[in-house]
Amino acid sequence: MKVYPNDDLLLKGLASNDKQAIEAIYKDNFGLIQTYILNNNGATDDAKDIFQEAMIVLYEKATSGSFELTAQIKTYVYSICRRLWLKRLQQSQRYNSPVESLDEIIPVEEEIEEHHKKNEAFLMMEKAMGHIGEPCKSLLEAYYLHNKNMQEIAENFGYTNADNAKNQKYKCLMRLKKLFFIHYKNGS
Amino acid sequence: MDDILLLDAAERYLKGEMSEQEKTLFEEMRRSNPELDQLVVEHHFFLDEINRFSKIKALKNNLHEVQAKLETEGVLKEKQLGKGAKVINLWKRYKRTITIAASIAGVTSLLTFTAISLLSPKADVQQIQELSKKIDAIDKKTVAQGNELNTVKNNITKIDPKIQFKSSGTGFLIDAKGYLVTNSHIIKNSNAVIVQNNKGQEFIAKIAFIDNAKDIAILKITDEDFKPLGSLPYSISKSSTDIAEPIYTFGYPRNEIVYGQGYLSAKTGFNGDTLSCQIDVPANPGNSGGPVFNENGEVIGVLSTRQLQTEGAVFAIQSKYIYKALDELKKDNEYADVKVPSVSSIKGLQKKVQARKVKDYIFMVKGN
Numbered sequence: 001m002k003v004y005p006n007d008d009l010l011l012k013g014l015a016s017n018d019k020q021a022i023e024a025i026y027k028d029n030f031g032l033i034q035t036y037i038l039n040n041n042g043a044t045d046d047a048k049d050i051f052q053e054a055m056i057v058l059y060e061k062a063t064s065g066s067f068e069l070t071a072q073i074k075t076y077v078y079s080i081c082r083r084l085w086l087k088r089l090q091q092s093q094r095y096n097s098p099v100e101s102l103d104e105i106i107p108v109e110e111e112i113e114e115h116h117k118k119n120e121a122f123l124m125m126e127k128a129m130g131h132i133g134e135p136c137k138s139l140l141e142a143y144y145l146h147n148k149n150m151q152e153i154a155e156n157f158g159y160t161n162a163d164n165a166k167n168q169k170y171k172c173l174m175r176l177k178k179l180f181f182i183h184y185k186n187g188s
Numbered sequence: 189m190d191d192i193l194l195l196d197a198a199e200r201y202l203k204g205e206m207s208e209q210e211k212t213l214f215e216e217m218r219r220s221n222p223e224l225d226q227l228v229v230e231h232h233f234f235l236d237e238i239n240r241f242s243k244i245k246a247l248k249n250n251l252h253e254v255q256a257k258l259e260t261e262g263v264l265k266e267k268q269l270g271k272g273a274k275v276i277n278l279w280k281r282y283k284r285t286i287t288i289a290a291s292i293a294g295v296t297s298l299l300t301f302t303a304i305s306l307l308s309p310k311a312d313v314q315q316i317q318e319l320s321k322k323i324d325a326i327d328k329k330t331v332a333q334g335n336e337l338n339t340v341k342n343n344i345t346k347i348d349p350k351i352q353f354k355s356s357g358t359g360f361l362i363d364a365k366g367y368l369v370t371n372s373h374i375i376k377n378s379n380a381v382i383v384q385n386n387k388g389q390e391f392i393a394k395i396a397f398i399d400n401a402k403d404i405a406i407l408k409i410t411d412e413d414f415k416p417l418g419s420l421p422y423s424i425s426k427s428s429t430d431i432a433e434p435i436y437t438f439g440y441p442r443n444e445i446v447y448g449q450g451y452l453s454a455k456t457g458f459n460g461d462t463l464s465c466q467i468d469v470p471a472n473p474g475n476s477g478g479p480v481f482n483e484n485g486e487v488i489g490v491l492s493t494r495q496l497q498t499e500g501a502v503f504a505i506q507s508k509y510i511y512k513a514l515d516e517l518k519k520d521n522e523y524a525d526v527k528v529p530s531v532s533s534i535k536g537l538q539k540k541v542q543a544r545k546v547k548d549y550i551f552m553v554k555g556n
Contacts, residue, residue: 017247022254030264048264052251059247113536118240125241145242170192177234185449185470 007073014055015062025055029074033081041089050088054080057108057115071106079105083112121184128179136172143169194224198231219460226468226501229453233432353554358439358478359383359407360487361549362424362510363526364417366391366409369510370477370553371492372398375405378555383409386445386547393553397517402463403492403505404513407553408523421545422479423532425486425507428455428465435467435482436539437491439475440552447543448475457503458493464503465489471502477553480504485534485542 013021033054034047042050057080058073069076082105129137135157142148142156154165200206201214218225258264355378359370368383375381375395384390391411398405429435429452436449450469457464467480471491480489489504510528517523534542 017243017250019250019254022250023258026254026258027263030258048255052248052255055251056244056247059244063243110536121237122241122244125237129241144238145245166196167192170195174191174195177230180234180237181230 007069010073011058011062011069014059017059022055025058025073025077026051029077032074032078036078036082037085040085042085046085046088050081050084051077053084053115056119057111060115060118061111071104075104075106076108079108080112083108087112124180124183127183128176131179132172132175135168136175139165139169140172140176194227195231198224198228199235201228202232202235222454222458222466222501226453226466229431230468233451236432353380353382353556356440356474356552356554357476358474358491359551359553360438360477360479361417361420361551362406362514362528364420364549365526366393366414366416367396367523367526368393368407368409368551368553369479369490369513370405370407371403371490371505372400372405373403373492374477374553375407375555376400381407381553381555383407383551383553384440385551389413396520396523397513399513399516402509402513404490404509406513406517417549419533420529420549421532421534421542422481422485422487422549423529424510425482425488426511428506428508429482429488431455433482435469435480435488436543437467437469437471437475437478437480438543438547438550439471439478439491440550441472441474443552445547445550446475452488453501461503463509464492464505467491467502467504469502475502479546479550481542481546483539485532485537485546 010021010024014025030047030051033051034044037047037050038044054077058077129140132140139153139157142153143150148156150162150166150169153169154160154162157165159165159168197214201211206214218228255264355374357371357374359368361367362369376398378395381393381395382390383393391409391414393407393409393411396406396408431454432451434449434451436447438445438447440446448469448471450467452465453468454466456462457466465488467489469480469491475491476493478491479487480491482488486507487510488507490507490510491502491504493503514526514528518526534545537545
């Protein structure tokens, strides 16, 4: 098994959402992806979209724990972008025989399948969050997304004490759960 | 208010914020109260989702920022394709239109040619001959259709209309030769059993094996009209499934096949019963005996009972007991050749594709 020490570091950086690592991966790989997509009926904006999605797939892999890098990040990112872009072309019916470059590719179907599933759950959560309204949304975001403690939240949101804020948080959470599971069980 | 207290307890438990004493007490409560257990499992799943949501959200933020930064620094540039490439690009973009245009032209010239040759007198004779052949063919078809009608008529009368079928449930094939697994409680007092596929065809079946303690039965379709189906798309899982793993079911709560989706909520069943597992999925009478699939298209259980006081708490018999029942069945020489597929051919397919492939193998089971 090949080892890429530098790539390994970058991947760890990405897993901890480190901007420098993200920037380095962008700089190393975006040009190649852009060329591929421009050569295959796409525009620069498409390239940016696809690259971002590939970064999320890579992030999911990097944080899954069991992931070991068996190819260079470059190969991995290229393979994912290629697959994602071909899929999008097929959906928009612009598909004709793709122009391939000679870069190495590895199979990534499973990763992409997994990503689509996770993305669906992500969109459901986003939808549910969008539907609970204020102040619930900000309250839950402050606690679960920005890791604020109850004391801070009580002050910021004007509750008399942390216990009141906590009660309100649970009421909001129950609504969010309900909305999320309605979508989740309907499968869309 | 009670709900909030419970949710608070569940959350503190999951985040590891409870003291040892409180934790033991809570776990004790969880064991004796399936409703609470359900809540904890569900909340665990939900916290994971929310956690992932927040992380991806933060990542997306950073991605946008980095991208914007690199754009202003001029590192990410809009690339233009060279002139030569533009022509190639145009060709690629319109290749399909050009190909279609070319083939239309080709077809038109062929049609013209055919029309011209048909107009010559020689062609008339051929056409007359063809017509008579056609009448022959129509005649044959009518006879064949008549035959088919007759068999259909026979089929309808074959099942004794006097039998009143009182209970119904679901069953699924484990061997394409016509062996089905279902719950024993659906058919245990029946002396006539029929199964019906999702197209509404009914077949006579007999009970090959029944175990009332485990609530499992294996049926064999004995009807001569039953044609063995192609190999099964799913397999029967030998191992147990992880908590919170998404699952789906099929059943016949009414006269049509109905799909349900949820997740595995506990590895044990009612009051810690190790024979079964708990799933969270909408189920109604008639769903009994239906297969519970995981995302790989493997059967992980047989849907069996529902707890009356808790909505959504449904129990399924673990799939390893299907194998135990099979071992018992195979002791009888008549059934020694029953074979269960070990590999699921629908693994990795989209759920709707899986569902399409699977539903032909799921039957309604009726007993009197």
